[in-house]
Amino acid sequence: MANFSNQMRLSSTLLRRLHQRVAAAVNSSSSRNFTTTEGHRPTIVHKRSLDILHDPWFNKGTAFSFTERDRLHIRGLLPPNVMSFEQQIARFMADLKRLEVQARDGPSDPYVLAKWRILNRLHDRNETLYYKVLMENIEEYSPIVYTPTVGLVCQKYSGLFRRPRGMYFSAEDRGEMMSMVYNWPADQVDMIVVTDGSRILGLGDLGIQGIGIAIGKLDLYVAAAGINPQRVLPVMIDVGTDNENLLKDPLYLGLQDHRLDGEEYIEVIDEFMEAVFTRWPHVIVQFEDFQSKWAFKLLQRYRNNYRMFNDDVQGTAGVAIAGLLGAVRAQGRPMIDFPKMKIVVAGAGSAGIGVLNAARKTMARMLGNTEIAFESARSQFWVVDAKGLITEARENVDPDARPFARKIKEIERQGLSEGATLAEVVREVKPDVLLGLSACGGLFSKEVLEALKHSTSTRPAIFPMSNPTRNAECTPEEAFSILGENIIFASGSPFKDVDLGNGHVGHCNQANNMFLFPGIGLGTLLSGSRIVSDGMLQAAAECLAAYITEEEVLKGIIYPSISRIRDITKEVAAAVVKEAIEEDLAEGYREMDSRELRKLDEAQISEFVENNMWSPDYPTLVYKKD
Numbered sequence: 001m002a003n004f005s006n007q008m009r010l011s012s013t014l015l016r017r018l019h020q021r022v023a024a025a026v027n028s029s030s031s032r033n034f035t036t037t038e039g040h041r042p043t044i045v046h047k048r049s050l051d052i053l054h055d056p057w058f059n060k061g062t063a064f065s066f067t068e069r070d071r072l073h074i075r076g077l078l079p080p081n082v083m084s085f086e087q088q089i090a091r092f093m094a095d096l097k098r099l100e101v102q103a104r105d106g107p108s109d110p111y112v113l114a115k116w117r118i119l120n121r122l123h124d125r126n127e128t129l130y131y132k133v134l135m136e137n138i139e140e141y142s143p144i145v146y147t148p149t150v151g152l153v154c155q156k157y158s159g160l161f162r163r164p165r166g167m168y169f170s171a172e173d174r175g176e177m178m179s180m181v182y183n184w185p186a187d188q189v190d191m192i193v194v195t196d197g198s199r200i201l202g203l204g205d206l207g208i209q210g211i212g213i214a215i216g217k218l219d220l221y222v223a224a225a226g227i228n229p230q231r232v233l234p235v236m237i238d239v240g241t242d243n244e245n246l247l248k249d250p251l252y253l254g255l256q257d258h259r260l261d262g263e264e265y266i267e268v269i270d271e272f273m274e275a276v277f278t279r280w281p282h283v284i285v286q287f288e289d290f291q292s293k294w295a296f297k298l299l300q301r302y303r304n305n306y307r308m309f310n311d312d313v314q315g316t317a318g319v320a321i322a323g324l325l326g327a328v329r330a331q332g333r334p335m336i337d338f339p340k341m342k343i344v345v346a347g348a349g350s351a352g353i354g355v356l357n358a359a360r361k362t363m364a365r366m367l368g369n370t371e372i373a374f375e376s377a378r379s380q381f382w383v384v385d386a387k388g389l390i391t392e393a394r395e396n397v398d399p400d401a402r403p404f405a406r407k408i409k410e411i412e413r414q415g416l417s418e419g420a421t422l423a424e425v426v427r428e429v430k431p432d433v434l435l436g437l438s439a440c441g442g443l444f445s446k447e448v449l450e451a452l453k454h455s456t457s458t459r460p461a462i463f464p465m466s467n468p469t470r471n472a473e474c475t476p477e478e479a480f481s482i483l484g485e486n487i488i489f490a491s492g493s494p495f496k497d498v499d500l501g502n503g504h505v506g507h508c509n510q511a512n513n514m515f516l517f518p519g520i521g522l523g524t525l526l527s528g529s530r531i532v533s534d535g536m537l538q539a540a541a542e543c544l545a546a547y548i549t550e551e552e553v554l555k556g557i558i559y560p561s562i563s564r565i566r567d568i569t570k571e572v573a574a575a576v577v578k579e580a581i582e583e584d585l586a587e588g589y590r591e592m593d594s595r596e597l598r599k600l601d602e603a604q605i606s607e608f609v610e611n612n613m614w615s616p617d618y619p620t621l622v623y624k625k626d
């Protein structure tokens with residue numbers, strides 16, 4: 001009986017669908033052949049929101065008009081630029097042709113883009129299988145779905161875009177965001193990664209195409225931190241672009257206006273924050289790849305009121321601190337010697353300044369955490385930006401960089417002056433560490449690396465941390481060939497170890513914030529802390545630093561291999577939860593309320609974290625009528 005009624009229901013659904021499709025076909029053929037009003041009769045559909053976008057029969061992709069987007073509850077689920085049918089065809093054809101051109105980035109593999117497409121299609125069809133494949137082959141595929149290939153994907157995103165993923169809030173949506181946010185189908189969202197596309201890796205302003213970076217980061221949240229993929233949300237805030245090529249490109253998917261600035265810009269971001277925290281009060285928002293100009297301001301604006309952090313400023317700082325402490329240990333020195341390190345930093349943007357502030361604070365803490373300690377730690381850093389060495393003689397020095405501007409008398413004694421080149425600074429300072437966050441590929445030239453030969457360190461550390469691969473300040477081959485094997489090398493994008501030709505191998509570490517942000521997010525979620533405190537970030541960095549054994553460090557290994565990312569993320573998350581409890585910030589997660597959390601010992605916190613990490617296994621499915 002039940003079977004029969006099911007069949008009846010099925011056949012009536014089928015009949016209805018058939019009817020709709022015939023009607024749609026009649027409508028479209030009539031609109032092609034006749035100009036009667038008959039041709040404009042609408043097609044009745046029985047679905048809205050993502051269902052309509054996922055139905056290949058009714059989906060128009062980027063061609064949905066704004067009124068249709070409102071009517072069908074899909075506003076915000078598509079990039080804001082409405083494309084004509086002709087433009088859609090041109091975009092598809094341009095992309096197809098592009099496959100014939102070799103990829104210029106990625107781990108020297110001409111097929112990286114093709115691999116990304118295949119993985120992306122799997123992501124669209126079957127998430128469980130996708131994450132299983134990604135996790136089991138994380139070393140091979142993280143460079144495809146994440147840095148460096150994700151950079152190439154962002155550069156070509158208007159052509160690569162097929163199915164929507166994530167949400168788009170644009171300047172055109174002002175006043176609408178609070179309702180739009182309900183167009184997202186999931187009632188629970190744990191993690192949002194948001195970008196405005198203004199500084200994607202070292203590739204500059206990529207406008208709306210930057211959503212690729214938010215998607216890539218969330219892939220790591222699922223694979224490394226075990227955040228349920230149904231509870232992640234990549235977001236692009238499209239306030240325009242200042243990229244002249246994109247402004248002219250007829251196939252670009254974002255708003256073709258210059259970026260909003262000042263109060264207008266802040267109002268858009270404020271509206272977005274209010275909307276997402278109204279619908280999902282417990283969500284954590286990770287800010288990603290905002291240009292420095294806004295990265296710090298937005299962080300200060302929101303960090304005490306919302307569960308948010310900036311990955312480029314705070315995640316990168318923690319990863320760099322862990323690596324710097326590793327570099328001290330690798331010289332056979334105790335960690336407490338860190339405040340004696342001379343550090344030259346090339347790049348004073350959001351990442352560089354984030355690292356400088358955190359390194360200075362860490363040194364000051366080691367020296368007794370006094371005002372004097374904080375002041376004296378300042379003199380361990382020399383900062384070089386696009387205009388050379390930053391000194392107090394510089395006019396209009398960026399306020400965030402000002403604390404690191406060298407005193408003129410001091411540097412004159414060192415034989416340097418305002419605007420000295422990186423090579424001059426390295427030659428005179430003879431630093432223990434040369435760290436690059438300049439987005440300037442090849443900046444650590446032969447001349448600079450030759451100058452580093454005179455470092456007073458027994459094992460100088462070179463950190464070309466800029467992404468993607470072609471923006472790295474130097475390659476490991478260049479570093480090891482000029483400086484020999486007694487160095488520490490750590491780059492932002494992955495490189496292969498170098499065969500030194502004497503039976504030895506030059507180890508390439510990957511100094512990337514991927515070792516921290518998933519654990520910071522997971523730890524914040526599970527602790528239920530209302531904010532991401534400095535202490536929680538510090539605990540994450542210290543946990544990463546302590547993860548590497550003495551034996552590994554002496555071999556030049558200062559970061560774990562990506563194959564251990566799930567394990568390190570679990571540890572980092574546990575350290576973050578522990579710190580949140582100690583700071584009395586932990587409000588608990590689900591049945592584990594704050595009182596229960598406080599009863600847990602270290603091992604139990606680890607177990608609690610592990611038990612709450614999602615794994616890609618197929619669940620049993622049972623049908624239930626609405």
Ligand SMILES: NC(=O)c1ccc[n+]([C@@H]2O[C@H](COP(=O)([O-])OP(=O)(O)OC[C@H]3O[C@@H](n4cnc5c(N)ncnc54)[C@H](O)[C@@H]3O)[C@@H](O)[C@H]2O)c1
Nearest residue numbers: 201202347348349350351385386438439466467492512513
């Ligand atoms: N490895 C990581 O985990 C990680 C994390 C964050 C950012 N990054 C990378 O760091 C880079 C910079 O990011 P950002 O947000 O700070 O960018 P940004 O644009 O805000 O800053 C770049 C800085 O580099 C300076 N610069 C440019 N050319 C230079 C030159 N020739 N010599 C010295 N300095 C120069 C600029 O003056 C500026 O201060 C990007 O490539 C990004 O991908 C890496």
Ligand SMILES: O=C(O)C[C@H](O)C(=O)O
Nearest residue numbers: 147201289312467512513
């Ligand atoms: O995305 C990365 O690989 C690291 C970092 O967030 C960056 O902006 O370069």
Ligand SMILES: [Mg+2]
Nearest residue numbers: 201288289312
């Ligand atoms: Mg980033």
